[in-house]
Amino acid sequence: MVVTEATTTKSRLLEAAGQEFAQKGYDAASIRKICDRVGANCAAVNYHFGSKEQLYLEALLEAHRCGTQVIPEEFLLQGTPAEQLARFIHHFLKNVVALAQKNTWHHTLMLREMIQPTVALETLVREAIRPKFERLLGILRRACPDVDDRRLHALAFSVIGQCLHYRTAGEVNRRLIGEDAYESLDLEFLSHHISGFCLAALGLAPPLVQSHTVSSSDVKA
Amino acid sequence: MVVTEATTTKSRLLEAAGQEFAQKGYDAASIRKICDRVGANCAAVNYHFGSKEQLYLEALLEAHRCGTQVIPEEFLLQGTPAEQLARFIHHFLKNVVALAQKNTWHHTLMLREMIQPTVALETLVREAIRPKFERLLGILRRACPDVDDRRLHALAFSVIGQCLHYRTAGEVNRRLIGEDAYESLDLEFLSHHISGFCLAALGLAPPLVQSHTVSSSDVKA
Amino acid sequence: MVVTEATTTKSRLLEAAGQEFAQKGYDAASIRKICDRVGANCAAVNYHFGSKEQLYLEALLEAHRCGTQVIPEEFLLQGTPAEQLARFIHHFLKNVVALAQKNTWHHTLMLREMIQPTVALETLVREAIRPKFERLLGILRRACPDVDDRRLHALAFSVIGQCLHYRTAGEVNRRLIGEDAYESLDLEFLSHHISGFCLAALGLAPPLVQSHTVSSSDVKA
Amino acid sequence: MVVTEATTTKSRLLEAAGQEFAQKGYDAASIRKICDRVGANCAAVNYHFGSKEQLYLEALLEAHRCGTQVIPEEFLLQGTPAEQLARFIHHFLKNVVALAQKNTWHHTLMLREMIQPTVALETLVREAIRPKFERLLGILRRACPDVDDRRLHALAFSVIGQCLHYRTAGEVNRRLIGEDAYESLDLEFLSHHISGFCLAALGLAPPLVQSHTVSSSDVKA
DNA sequence: AATGAATGAGCCTTCATTCAT
DNA sequence: GATGAATGAAGGCTCATTCAT
Numbered sequence: 001m002v003v004t005e006a007t008t009t010k011s012r013l014l015e016a017a018g019q020e021f022a023q024k025g026y027d028a029a030s031i032r033k034i035c036d037r038v039g040a041n042c043a044a045v046n047y048h049f050g051s052k053e054q055l056y057l058e059a060l061l062e063a064h065r066c067g068t069q070v071i072p073e074e075f076l077l078q079g080t081p082a083e084q085l086a087r088f089i090h091h092f093l094k095n096v097v098a099l100a101q102k103n104t105w106h107h108t109l110m111l112r113e114m115i116q117p118t119v120a121l122e123t124l125v126r127e128a129i130r131p132k133f134e135r136l137l138g139i140l141r142r143a144c145p146d147v148d149d150r151r152l153h154a155l156a157f158s159v160i161g162q163c164l165h166y167r168t169a170g171e172v173n174r175r176l177i178g179e180d181a182y183e184s185l186d187l188e189f190l191s192h193h194i195s196g197f198c199l200a201a202l203g204l205a206p207p208l209v210q211s212h213t214v215s216s217s218d219v220k221a
Numbered sequence: 222m223v224v225t226e227a228t229t230t231k232s233r234l235l236e237a238a239g240q241e242f243a244q245k246g247y248d249a250a251s252i253r254k255i256c257d258r259v260g261a262n263c264a265a266v267n268y269h270f271g272s273k274e275q276l277y278l279e280a281l282l283e284a285h286r287c288g289t290q291v292i293p294e295e296f297l298l299q300g301t302p303a304e305q306l307a308r309f310i311h312h313f314l315k316n317v318v319a320l321a322q323k324n325t326w327h328h329t330l331m332l333r334e335m336i337q338p339t340v341a342l343e344t345l346v347r348e349a350i351r352p353k354f355e356r357l358l359g360i361l362r363r364a365c366p367d368v369d370d371r372r373l374h375a376l377a378f379s380v381i382g383q384c385l386h387y388r389t390a391g392e393v394n395r396r397l398i399g400e401d402a403y404e405s406l407d408l409e410f411l412s413h414h415i416s417g418f419c420l421a422a423l424g425l426a427p428p429l430v431q432s433h434t435v436s437s438s439d440v441k442a
Numbered sequence: 443m444v445v446t447e448a449t450t451t452k453s454r455l456l457e458a459a460g461q462e463f464a465q466k467g468y469d470a471a472s473i474r475k476i477c478d479r480v481g482a483n484c485a486a487v488n489y490h491f492g493s494k495e496q497l498y499l500e501a502l503l504e505a506h507r508c509g510t511q512v513i514p515e516e517f518l519l520q521g522t523p524a525e526q527l528a529r530f531i532h533h534f535l536k537n538v539v540a541l542a543q544k545n546t547w548h549h550t551l552m553l554r555e556m557i558q559p560t561v562a563l564e565t566l567v568r569e570a571i572r573p574k575f576e577r578l579l580g581i582l583r584r585a586c587p588d589v590d591d592r593r594l595h596a597l598a599f600s601v602i603g604q605c606l607h608y609r610t611a612g613e614v615n616r617r618l619i620g621e622d623a624y625e626s627l628d629l630e631f632l633s634h635h636i637s638g639f640c641l642a643a644l645g646l647a648p649p650l651v652q653s654h655t656v657s658s659s660d661v662k663a
Numbered sequence: 664m665v666v667t668e669a670t671t672t673k674s675r676l677l678e679a680a681g682q683e684f685a686q687k688g689y690d691a692a693s694i695r696k697i698c699d700r701v702g703a704n705c706a707a708v709n710y711h712f713g714s715k716e717q718l719y720l721e722a723l724l725e726a727h728r729c730g731t732q733v734i735p736e737e738f739l740l741q742g743t744p745a746e747q748l749a750r751f752i753h754h755f756l757k758n759v760v761a762l763a764q765k766n767t768w769h770h771t772l773m774l775r776e777m778i779q780p781t782v783a784l785e786t787l788v789r790e791a792i793r794p795k796f797e798r799l800l801g802i803l804r805r806a807c808p809d810v811d812d813r814r815l816h817a818l819a820f821s822v823i824g825q826c827l828h829y830r831t832a833g834e835v836n837r838r839l840i841g842e843d844a845y846e847s848l849d850l851e852f853l854s855h856h857i858s859g860f861c862l863a864a865l866g867l868a869p870p871l872v873q874s875h876t877v878s879s880s881d882v883k884a
Numbered sequence: 885a886a887t888g889a890a891t892g893a894g895c896c897t898t899c900a901t902t903c904a905t
Numbered sequence: 906g907a908t909g910a911a912t913g914a915a916g917g918c919t920c921a922t923t924c925a926t
Contacts, residue, residue: 009886025337027248031921041887046922048886115336116246117392125396133397144430150405151430153398154414161386162379168389169381171338175346176354177374184371193375200422207424209365209372230910252896262912267897269910451907467779469690473900483908488901490907557778558688559834567838575839586872592847593872595840596856603828604821610831611823613780617788618796619816626813635817643863645870651807651814672889694917704891709918711889 010048012038017045018059022105025112026056057120060113063106064128076135081143082204086195088139089163092132093191097167111167136160143202155202162194231269233259238266239280243326246333247277278341281334284327285349297356302364303425307416309360310384313353314412318387332388357381364423376423383415452490454480459487460501464547467554468498499562502555505548506570518577523585524646528637530581531605534574535633539609553609578602585644597644604636673711675701680708681722685768688775689719720783723776726769727791739798744806745867748822749858751802755795755826756854774830799823806865818865825857 016037020029031045031052038044049055076087096107110128113121136156141147144155166173166185174182199205237258241250252266252273259265270276297308317328331349334342357377362368365376387394387406395403420426458479462471473487473494480486491497518529538549552570555563575598582597583589589597608615608627616624641647679700683692694708694715701707712718739750759770773791776784799819804810807818829836829848837845862868 025246025248027246030919032919043887043889043922043924052921114390114393121392122396125393129393130397147430149398149402150410151414153402154406154411155418155430157386157390157394158383158415158418160390161384162382164390165378165382165385169335169385171342172335172346172350173378175343176351177370181370181374185375189371190375193372194379197376197379197419197422200424201418201429203421203428203430208376208422209368209424251894253894264897264899264912264914265910268912273896467688467690469688472898474898485901485903485908485910494900556832556835563834564838567835571835572839589872591840591844592852593856595844596848596853597860597872599828599832599836600825600857600860602832603826604824606828606832607820607824611777611827613784614777614788614792615820617785618793619812623812623816627817631813632817635814636821639818639821639864640860642866643860643871645863645872649866650818650864651810651866693915695915706891706893706918706920707889710891715917 009038009040009044013040013044013048013055014059014062017055018063018105018109021056021059022108022112025116026118031055056118057123060109060120060124061127063109064124066104066106081139082199082202084139085143085159085198085204086191088136089159089195089198090187090191092160092163093166093194094187097163107167111164115168133160143204158201159194159198162197166190230259230261230265234261234266234269234276235280235283238276239284239326239330242277242280243329243333246337247339252276277339278344281330281341281345282348284330285345287325287327302360303420305360306364306380306419306425307412309357310380310416310419311408311412313381313384314387314415315408318384318408318411328388332385336389354381364425379422380415380419383418387411451480451482451486455482455486455490455497456501456504459497460505460547460551463498463501464505464550464554467558468560473497498560499565502551502562502566503569505551506566508546508548523581524641524644526581527585527601527640527646528633530578531601531637531640532629532633534602534605535608535636536629539605539632549609553606557610575602585646600643601636601640604639608632672701672703672707676703676708676711676718677722677725680718681726681768681772684719684722685771685775688779689781694718716781719781720786723772723783723787724790726772727787729767729769744802745862745865747802748806748861748867749854751799752822752826752858752861753850753854755823756829756857757850759826759830770830774827778831796823806867821864822857822861825860829853 013034016034017029017031020034020037023029032042034055035042035044045052045055049058076091077084079087096111110124113124114129133156136159137152140152140155140159144152147155193208196205196208200207234255237255238250238252241255241258244250253263255276256263256265266273266276270279297312298305300308317332331345334345335350354377357380358373361373361376361380365373368376414429417426417429421428455476458476459471459473462476462479465471474484476497477484477486487494487497491500518533519526521529538553552566555566556571578598578601579594582594582601586594586597635650638647638650642649676697679697680692680694683697683700686692695705697718698705698707708715708718712721739754740747742750759774773787776787777792796819799822800815803815803818803822807815810818856871859868859871863870
């Protein structure tokens with residue numbers, strides 16, 4: 001297919017829509033602004049996508065398509081389960097969280113959908129999120145073979161929750177501890193921290209910090 | 222005007238606004254609908270609050286006011302640091318997370334603001350979030366006296382991130398593991414799980430699960 | 443009458459209304475802003491004056507009351523008709539036109555009413571404008587005894603038109619010839635100019651300027 | 664859409680806007696009413712013109728376009744300076760003043776802008792008013808070659824002021840001297856009167872009237 | 885394939901006014 | 906004598922959408 005401009009109008013609309021939706025949210029985004037951005041008529045969205053809602057849905061699917069192709073395939077499964085978990089955390093942080101500075105709207109959009117679901121969430125979960133989640137479950141299952149599903153799920157959420165928190169609550173975190181302190185929490189450090197935190201919790205590594213007392217009576221399990 | 226209803230028009234507006242904003246977000250919420258809900262004229266919001274933005278801000282402050290007065294004061298500081306942390310997690314989960322099913326809009330609204338900040342975030346952080354955060358930092362500092370600030374912050378975020386994840390990503394989680402499985406993750410279980418996870422990571426309790434690369438010992442999983 | 447504040451609320455409202463109406467015009471003026479200015483409730487106008495229209499009317503009458511008391515009484519009628527006319531022009535310019543820099547709203551308001559009449563114009567003309575106009579007619583009649591009424595009226599309008607032009611078209615004039623040039627047209631100069639212009643036209647003074655040719659054939663009368 | 668009416672929707676909107684603005688002023692005019700007048704949707708103005716302010720500005724420019732194209736070009740510059748001035752006054756009166764009774768809104772709108780300027784005044788002065796003003800200055804300069812700029816400006820304003828007065832203060836004038844007397848001041852008479860008044864002042868014609876302090880001579884009043 | 889014109893619904897806001905106190 | 910509360914109407918404007926071309 002020959003493209004006259006940089007790309008086809010439809011795909012440029014999709015790109016602009018992704019940025020706009022990611023930046024302002026579904027309601028505050030305006031299809032006229034999106035069309036203006038790519039120099040198209042304000043009826044272009046309805047012509048190409050049928051409606052604002054359909055445009056949003058396709059932008060979301062595009063986000064998942066572009067956001068998931070960066071996953072390293074078999075590379076993740078090398079080494080011990082502990083190494084696999086550390087690697088998973090590193091890549092999750094890198095891709096989903098640390099991407100904030102890049103102007104890729106893909107993860108931002110998916111995150112928005114997670115927090116404020118629409119009908120598109122079902123598809124998103126099925127096609128983009130579950131595969132990664134299953135991979136994490138696999139790693140955890142190998143790391144802790146004797147654990148039941150309930151615990152397994154909780155473990156997975158503990159891993160993911162720690163990572164995502166830097167994305168969902170980034171602005172709050174920044175204000176809580178100050179700009180400089182927050183910037184010092186770079187990918188390198190956080191990756192090690194969360195890996196260490198989780199592995200220690202699973203008994204796959206020594207405790208993260210030297211605590212002043214370690215007696216089993218501290219915790220009523 | 223005789224106050225026939227339970228409260229004044231202004232406070233009823235605030236309540237309705239909180240629900241509407243929490244449910245639909247700032248942009249999608251309409252002040253006309255809010256006024257309709259309480260049987261007031263559509264100009265009532267502008268009369269009592271000046272603008273939609275001011276109304277939002279006041280609803281947010283109200284949310285923080287109602288959401289933070291339930292904090293148990295000195296009760297949190299009893300026992301060992303490990304016990305304090307466990308108690309903190311329990312209350313945090315209970316207040317912030319488990320309230321999702323109740324129709325209190327307060328925490329939903331605050332969460333929205335955290336994720337998609339407006340100018341109101343500054344105030345919210347200062348008055349509602351930082352006090353709790355400092356309390357957590359205190360507990361962690363007592364639990365790990367030899368830790369520097371960077372690690373301390375990361376630890377705090379690990380604790381909070383695990384808890385908040387059930388709120389921010391609740392709908393995704395539910396779809397990932399199924400309705401029933403997600404419901405089984407009740408307050409009781411999650412509270413113990415996260416406490417155990419964190420205390421083990423800090424070396425204040427044995428590892429959460431019996432891992433295959435570690436000598437099976439004393440942990441009741 | 444004892445006044446608690448500077449003056450009574452009603453009179454302060456009138457003063458504020460005069461300023462607001464003069465500055466913005468009837469439609470753009472807002473009774474709420476007027477009430478705010480004097481620290482009164484927004485219902486105060488309706489309480490004291492009945493309606494916005496009534497307030498405007500009373501402000502207009504107040505304007506005429508204050509604007510006409512500055513007329514020098516018998517002083518104007520001394521000397522020859524030519525001297526009287528010059529004196530009339532001087533005072534007219536001084537009071538009605540040159541007052542722009544002072545913050546007296548009175549003449550501005552009356553001017554507005556002249557240009558965009560409401561029902562109040564009738565009263566204004568009868569009580570404020572006609573007396574002055576009749577005085578001018580008297581002067582002109584004494585200056586030109588053999589003139590019929592039609593010509594007399596046209597003469598009067600020629601005098602007034604020249605003066606008022608600096609008020610009605612002030613902003614245009616300023617832009618036409620530049621800020622500095624317009625400022626150089628001060629009261630002193632304009633008063634002499636218009637007087638000279640009119641007296642020359644009436645044959646009561648030599649022509650204003652030395653023209654290059656004076657032959658009666660120039661004008662087809 | 665098939666253009667069933669004589670012109671396009673946009674130009675019909677402009678026409679209606681001109682009438683509405685001229686009649687009621689900027690503030691009191693409503694774009695809804697303007698749209699209703701031409702049978703268009705209330706969003707039509709914003710679609711075609713962007714905003715009420717822009718519509719006003721374009722109406723003003725249209726007014727100037729229609730109001731200035733009637734100027735006779737070289738015809739004005741024939742004959743002596745005195746004849747030129749008389750001809751200028753005649754056309755100025757005819758175009759600007761005598762049109763009041765016709766329902767052309769163009770000059771009314773421009774006058775409104777002169778008296779109560781907005782940001783559009785700058786453009787209006789530059790494109791519509793200054794050219795005419797310069798033409799008048801040219802005539803006066805030729806008539807009075809030895810006059811400095813300050814006097815020249817004052818002379819021009821004296822000419823214009825006398826003419827415009829019948830427009831700006833028309834309603835007041837009518838009430839001052841009565842309906843019949845005012846109607847007798849027709850274009851023919853006023854044109855001669857003002858020409859004679861000005862030319863006499865400039866020494867280009869004998870005084871307008873036979874004054875009692877001047878030797879009765881040759882003037883046919 | 886794509887667009888310019890136009891629309892109807894809804895937005896937030898401001899208005900002058902009313903009324904019970 | 907004066908005001909706070911509340912209202913209905915209208916304001917200008919933006920929206921997503923439609924339709925003939």
